[in-house]
Amino acid sequence: MNLQHNRRRLFWLLQKWSSYTVWAHYAKQFDVFVKAYEEALATWPDGERPPEYNVRFAYLAQDLYPKGLAALAKGDRSVWREREDGYLGEAEGASFRAMEGVTSAEINKYDGGERGVPLYTVWTERLEQLRLLKEAAILQGAEFVYESRPTYANWHPVAYRNSECLPESYFQGMIQEVGPWPEPTPEPPPSTNILVESGECIPNDGIWELVLPHRAPGETDALNYFVKGAVAPWIKDFEKFSQDPNPGKQYVLPATWRLVWEDTRYLDGVIPDESFYFNPVITPQEPVEAQGMAPPIPSSGRCEAGHPCPQAGTWWTPAKPDARRAFAQGERMPDFPDSSYGATIWYREAE
Numbered sequence: 001m002n003l004q005h006n007r008r009r010l011f012w013l014l015q016k017w018s019s020y021t022v023w024a025h026y027a028k029q030f031d032v033f034v035k036a037y038e039e040a041l042a043t044w045p046d047g048e049r050p051p052e053y054n055v056r057f058a059y060l061a062q063d064l065y066p067k068g069l070a071a072l073a074k075g076d077r078s079v080w081r082e083r084e085d086g087y088l089g090e091a092e093g094a095s096f097r098a099m100e101g102v103t104s105a106e107i108n109k110y111d112g113g114e115r116g117v118p119l120y121t122v123w124t125e126r127l128e129q130l131r132l133l134k135e136a137a138i139l140q141g142a143e144f145v146y147e148s149r150p151t152y153a154n155w156h157p158v159a160y161r162n163s164e165c166l167p168e169s170y171f172q173g174m175i176q177e178v179g180p181w182p183e184p185t186p187e188p189p190p191s192t193n194i195l196v197e198s199g200e201c202i203p204n205d206g207i208w209e210l211v212l213p214h215r216a217p218g219e220t221d222a223l224n225y226f227v228k229g230a231v232a233p234w235i236k237d238f239e240k241f242s243q244d245p246n247p248g249k250q251y252v253l254p255a256t257w258r259l260v261w262e263d264t265r266y267l268d269g270v271i272p273d274e275s276f277y278f279n280p281v282i283t284p285q286e287p288v289e290a291q292g293m294a295p296p297i298p299s300s301g302r303c304e305a306g307h308p309c310p311q312a313g314t315w316w317t318p319a320k321p322d323a324r325r326a327f328a329q330g331e332r333m334p335d336f337p338d339s340s341y342g343a344t345i346w347y348r349e350a351e
Contacts, residue, residue: 006221008185017141021274047121058098064091075267162235191217305335305344
C-alpha cells in the first residue's frame with residue numbers, strides 16, 4: 001500500500017474540486033444541457049419529449065450558480081456549506097433534480113418491465129445525446145468539498161474520508177467518475193501545526209489530514225477538504241458498527257485534524273489559469289505499474305480533446321455542432337479552443 005502515492009492523488013483531486021474553474025465549467029455545461037432540454041420540450045413529440053416538471057429545478061440552478069461563483073471568485077467558500085448562502089451546494093442539488101428525468105436506454109427498459117409504463121416510448125438517438133449532455137454536466141466530485149452533514153438531527157457530522165489505506169480499485173473507479181490526474185502527481189506541502197478537534201469550529205479553509213497515533217505528520221492518505229466555520233467532523237467507529245450493524249444507530253469516534261494546506265485562492269480577486277485540471281499531462285517518470293497504479297481505463301462513451309479515441313464509432317461534440325464524424329480507435333480527438341462552449345469533450349453515439 002503506497003500511502004504517499006494515494007496522498008498525492010487525493011490532494012490533487014481535492015484542490016481540483018474546490019477550484020473556481022472546475023465549478024464554472026460545470027455550470028456552463030449545465031447551461032448547455034438546459035438549452036437542449038428546452039428545445040426538446042418545445043419540439044419533440046410525445047413519447048420522446050422529456051418531462052416538463054424538471055425545468056423549474058433547472059431554472060433554480062441557473063439562478064444559484066452565478067451567485068455561488070461570484071462569491072467563490074472572491075475566496076468565499078461558504079458556498080459549499082449547509083446554509084442559506086450555500087449557493088453552489090444548492091445549485092448542484094437543483095441541477096441533479098433537473099436532470100433526473102433523462103435516464104438511459106437501460107433504465108427506460110427496466111421501468112417498462114417493473115412499472116409497466118416506461119417514461120419514453122422508444123429510446124432515440126436524440127435522447128441518447130441529451131443523456132450525454134447530462135453526464136457532461138454532473139459534478140461527480142462535488143461531495144469532496146461539501147460541509148459534512150449528519151444523517152439525523154441528533155447525530156454527529158462524519159468526515160467523507162475517515163480512514164486510510166484506500167485500495168487501488170478505489171482510484172481506478174474514481175477515474176471513471178472524476179477523471180484522471182497527472183503523473184507524477186505534485187507533492188503536497190508539509191503539514192502545519194494547526195489542529196482542530198471534532199465539534200470545534202474549523203478555523204481555515206483547506207485540506208486537512210486525520211491525526212493518527214501511528215503516523216507522523218504528512219504520512220496518511222486520510223485527507224478531507226473542510227470549509228472555514230463548519231463543525232469539525234467525527235470519524236466512523238467501524239469496530240462497533242461491525243458488532244451491531246444497525247442503520248438506526250451512529251457509532252463514531254472523536255478525531256483530531258491537522259491542516260495540510262490552507263486554501264487562500266481567489267482572495268485577491270484573481271482567478272489563475274487552472275486549465276490543467278481538465279487535461280492533466282500524463283508523463284510518468286517511471287512505468288505506471290512501478291508506482292502501484294494500473295493504467296487508467298478511459299470511459300468508452302466520453303473522451304476529452306487531445307486524447308486517443310477509446311472506441312471506434314461516430315463521435316460528436318457540443319463544442320462544434322458540425323464536427324460529428326467517425327473516429328478509429330486510437331485516433332487523436334480534435335480540439336476547438338476557440339469554441340464559446342468551453343472545453344472540447346467528445347461523446348460517442350449509441351449504436
